[in-house]
Amino acid sequence: MSCSDGAPADEALADPLIRMTTSSPRPRPVQIGTEEVEGVQTYKYLELWLDNRLDWTSNTRQLYKKTQSRMYFLRRLRSFNICRKLLWMFYQSVVASVLSYAVVCWGGSATKADLSRLEKLIRRASSVVGMKLKPLATVAERRTIDKLRSIMDNVHHPLHTVIHSQRSLISQRLRLPKFRTNRLGNAFIP
Template sequence: MDFRKQAPPPTPVTIRGADVEIVEDYRYLGVHLDCKLDWTKNTNAIFKKGQSRLFLLRRLRSFNVGRKLLTMFYHSVLESVVFFAAVCWGSGVKIADANRLNKLIRRAGSVLGVRLENLEEVSERRMLKKLLSIMDNPSHPCTPIEAHAAKDSLPRNAGNPLYRWQ
């Protein structure tokens, strides 16, 4: 016998007189959004796409394509898939999912013969860049007056991708 209380169903959301349907997950612009903000389904889709692109990168290397062209292929084809909307999901992803994506990035780095930025570095840099762009825009609804004072207190090199928060 189960003695747990069952949560009441959420009240329906209405926008302009129309009820909004409640769904478990939704795909919007290629990003899988979950009702509990669990990014595992999104990470699985990214990993699957990334593996197929990594295969193409390896095939190019087997044809003795130059490193500059391989790097260009990585940035345009593989990196764009892996880091798409990382500002949205990058900090909320589970450690196991982040490790899977970082492993994919490390494999691509070994194909290229260079060390590539991992998921945490890229998402942190992009989130900081987004934050600074919001703070620079006085008409943005998320920019209170105090934000401009807070921006002045940030380190000068905070926008630099080589800068790491301590």
């Protein structure tokens, strides 16, 4: 039996390369040139931890550890009776910069449990600094909107045409496409 293009039916029904099921067969080894590339569970790239399940748990775990180590210095500064303004400046430059790095990438797709762990760190830092600090969700939303506006204003950006085509002709607001999974709904560009 063969397909219309002359290829055998077995080749036409080959499994797709990407599967979203929970139990998938072991993938074929990847080769670059003659060298076989080993698959890994997690990979650090530009200070982001990416994993093979396309979730951000490993990234938030590493982020939590890194923020915890920096919180130690914030507590030490408070023990020296430093004024609140300097504590806030230290928090913004040393602790918050780590927490909010690439939040546009992972902020919408992180689980509630991961986000609550990071929010707990922010609440602790708030008590150390002595003033209310912005929650991570607020920072993520503001940065995402800023990124979206910069893409919309830059006609040379590769995503400009994609976003421009999602605008309503009447109100100029962005329309959300219909989707069946939360993965697409939580993505930066659905």
